[in-house]
Amino acid sequence: MTDLIDKARPEPLPDPEPAGGWTGALRRRIFQTLPPEQLLPDTQPSYVASWIYVFGVLSLTGFLTVVATGTVLALKGAAWWHVSGTGHFVNSLHLWSVELFMTFMSAHLIAKFFMAAWRGKRALTWITGVLALGTSAFTALTGYLIQQNFDSQWVATQAKDGLNSIGVGAYFNTMDFGQMLIWHVALLPLVVSVIVAIHILQVRRQGVVPPLALRDTAGTPQAVPEEVEA
Numbered sequence: 001m002t003d004l005i006d007k008a009r010p011e012p013l014p015d016p017e018p019a020g021g022w023t024g025a026l027r028r029r030i031f032q033t034l035p036p037e038q039l040l041p042d043t044q045p046s047y048v049a050s051w052i053y054v055f056g057v058l059s060l061t062g063f064l065t066v067v068a069t070g071t072v073l074a075l076k077g078a079a080w081w082h083v084s085g086t087g088h089f090v091n092s093l094h095l096w097s098v099e100l101f102m103t104f105m106s107a108h109l110i111a112k113f114f115m116a117a118w119r120g121k122r123a124l125t126w127i128t129g130v131l132a133l134g135t136s137a138f139t140a141l142t143g144y145l146i147q148q149n150f151d152s153q154w155v156a157t158q159a160k161d162g163l164n165s166i167g168v169g170a171y172f173n174t175m176d177f178g179q180m181l182i183w184h185v186a187l188l189p190l191v192v193s194v195i196v197a198i199h200i201l202q203v204r205r206q207g208v209v210p211p212l213a214l215r216d217t218a219g220t221p222q223a224v225p226e227e228v229e230a
Contacts (some may be wrong), residue, residue: 033205034201034204034205038204038205038207039201039204041204044208045207045208045210047210047211048208050211052111052115053208055104055105055107055108055111056108056203058100058104058108059101059104059105059108060196060200062097062098062100062101062104062105063101063192063196065093065097065100065101066094066097066098066101067189067193069090069091069093069094069097070094070185070189072090073087073090073091073094074185076090078146078148078181079148082148082149098140098143101136102133102136102137102140105132105133105136106133108129109129109130109133112126112129112209115209115211115212116209116212117129117209119209120206120207120209120210121206122202122206122209124198124202125199125202125203125206125209128195128196128198128199128202129199131195132192132195132196132199135188135191135192135195136192138188139183139184139188139189139192141155141159142180142183142184142188143184145159145174145177145180145184146177146180146181146184148177155174156174156175156180157174157175159174160173160174160175
């Protein structure tokens with residue numbers, strides 16, 4: 001079944017003007033690894049119309065909303081939402097977009113687990129998806145720690161005890177507001193963005209994972225239909 005899917009993909013276009021130097025080699029490698037028709041396809045297999053494939057797009061939408069609202073909060077200052085109605089509204093959008101992002105990504109991960117999404121040389125796609133969820137959860141923790149209210153103080157003290165118990169409290173101090181602000185605003189969002197970008201590129205490169213093959217009453221596997229739709 002995977003062979004049929006691979007054969008259905010268009011062959012990458014050859015480089016019309018081979019050039020020397022590292023720039024030419026890099027260009028050829030990029031076009032061979034990820035040709036434009038795979039990066040921006042205009043057709044998809046018919047099985048992508050199933051609702052099970054929606055959670056990935058919803059996760060990406062939630063992530064972009066998190067980044068947009070978080071950027072506004074970072075530019076206005078960590079305490080802006082305490083003294084401004086608009087700031088409180090933006091902070092609420094940021095909070096609920098994080099909640100939806102984590103929910104959709106968890107549903108996406110669970111669905112792909114039961115679909116065995118690592119099939120067909122998609123191990124890196126699966127690994128980057130798991131890393132994105134774990135890194136996002138850690139980023140959310142630092143977000144709770146910079147709220148500058150009683151909730152953040154409570155979370156900080158409880159997290160500090162837990163981190164001290166495993167010997168890393170001296171390197172990641174949840175009671176240090178400045179350190180947590182840098183982790184949440186500058187460092188961890190960059191890491192998550194890179195992982196998400198690699199994940200999306202892997203999906204484009206390897207294609208969307210097909211559903212598991214159906215079996216007839218005799219137990220014989222049946223191929224997944226390969227019709228495509230615009």
